[in-house]
Amino acid sequence: MSERNGKRGALKSAGVAMLLVVLAGCSVTAPHGALPQPDSDTLNRLSSVAIQPGAQGAHAELRWWEALNDAQLDRLVERALQSNQDLAAAALRLDAQMARLDVARDQRRPQGGLSGNLNLSREQTAGSGLEVRRQESVSLGLSADWQLDLFGRIRAAIARAEAQLNYQQYSHEAVLAEVVNGVVKTYTQLSGTQRQLGVLEQQLSSLQESVATLRLRYEEGVATPLELYRAQALQHEYLARRPLLEEAAAGYRETLATLVGLTSDQLQLQLLSVALPTADSLSPVFNDPSHALMRSPELLQAQARVEQAMALSDGAKAALYPDISVSGVIGWLSASSLDLGDAREQLGVAPRLQWSLLNLSALKAGLNAAQFEEQAVLAEYEQTLLTVLNQADRSIQTWAARTQRLEQTGRRHQFARQAFEQAQARYEEGVLPYIEFLDAQRDLLESEDALVGVQTEWLNAYAEVYGAFPGNWVDALKQS
Known part of the structure; x- marks a missing residue:
């Protein structure tokens, strides 16, 4: 089953790559008159x-x-x-x-820079006026967006x-x-x-x-x-x-x-x-x-x-053609406390297509x-x-x-x-x-x-x- 899924993923990746190649080969220069x-x-x-x-x-x-x-x-x-x-x-x-x-x-060149986020929230449990749940999260890292x-x-x-x-x-x-x-x-x-x-x-x-x-x-x-x-x-x-x-x-x-x-x-x-x-x-x-x-x-x-x-x-x-870019982030994420010492590393790369x-x-x-x-x-x-x-x-x-x-x-x-x-x-x-x-x-x-x-x-x-x-x-x- 896993082998079949792997093949499907490979085929999808190959299809996406072929689509990008075909799109990139399209003529994007408008016809111009002679000077x-x-x-x-x-x-x-x-x-x-x-x-x-x-x-x-x-x-x-x-x-x-x-x-x-x-x-x-x-x-x-x-x-x-x-x-x-x-x-x-x-x-x-x-x-x-x-x-x-x-x-x-x-x-x-890739666009982006240093980014940080702090989230503090309190949540009261339904049906109880005493129990309050407190959530804290902090993230710090580098983010970039590269338009292809x-x-x-x-x-x-x-x-x-x-x-x-x-x-x-x-x-x-x-x-x-x-x-x-x-x-x-x-x-x-x-x-x-x-x-x-x-x-x-x-x-x-x-x-x-x-x-x-x-x-x-x-x-x-x-x-x-x-x-x-x-x-x-x-x-x-x-x-x-x-x-x-x-x-x-x-x-x-x-x-x-x-x-x-x-x-x-x-x-x-x-x-x-x-x-x-x-x-x-x-x-x-x-x-x-x-x-x-x-x-x-x-x-x-x-x-x-x-x-x-x-x-x-x-x-x-x-x-007239799609806008294709790649976004990425590298940094740390702490979802339980404000202590970055307990944070876990965060790394992600994601393609984006807008048409x-x-x-x-x-x-x-x-x-x-x-x-x-x-x-x-x-x-x-x-x-x-x-x-x-x-x-x-x-x-x-x-x-x-x-x-x-x-x-x-x-x-x-x-x-x-x-x-x-x-x-x-x-x-x-x-x-x-x-x-x-x-x-x-x-x-x-x-x-x-x-x-x-x-x-x-x-x-x-x-x-x-x-x-x-x-x-x-x-x-x-x-x-x-």
């Missing part, structure tokens, strides 16, 4: 327009703002990398997600935590690129605005002389009221420009101070003495434009969101929802890819257009200067009237104001190109 790839022709075209430098150019790409030869700007970028609060917050979120990943990975991740629940949770870690890492890179790019663009805009204010003061001085001269000529009967009124209207037009430029400068100063972790009154800058680069002295350089483009933090963030959605789909698929068969339809609906969400995130990734490619294309075209405009505006300024020099010489010879000399001076100042504005836009376009191809220089900053 959209960039159009090869577009990628090759964007890469072909970028300069392929040597070793010196590679360094210029990694610290591209140093090509502006502005030590003050270099110091501001370094301070922003050290003191910007958005950058510090992104780094802390990255550290927090690293800790969450450790928590997820820890679920692969046969169907990938824990693996899906770990994959999701890893994807979230990647997302936080790329978010940190995105903030890094935004801070550096923001410092360069805001600094150049502030510098350009301060230069325009300087040119405006020269224009106002010139107009003041013109108005004074025309008033005197009008009183002498040589000039007409129309000439005087037009000069005064132009003078007030320039006066109205001053508060606008001052307001813009204050806004740029505030933004720049925030980026570098200071208040506006703490930001001390010397801007008018900085020499702006010329069109032939500055050009973006890239060693590997394709890598720099495809390593865009914005694109990598979208890829991390796809990885999260895939992990959620895998977790929803694993939820939500009654909720199977809801679990399948959850899987369908996760897969639809994954398809939506894939579509968002493709949209982000198109945005990144189009922004890179636009930044290159903008750089080329603004370079041409800078060249033409520079020529205009050159001719305006030559015209002013001719007018000055003719005025000193007594051939040219004073009012025409002031007109030539005013035209020179207007061309200089236009040149400063175009130079500022041109430098912003230079920063936008590196903002569209951020992969290489952001990686270098992250590792430094």
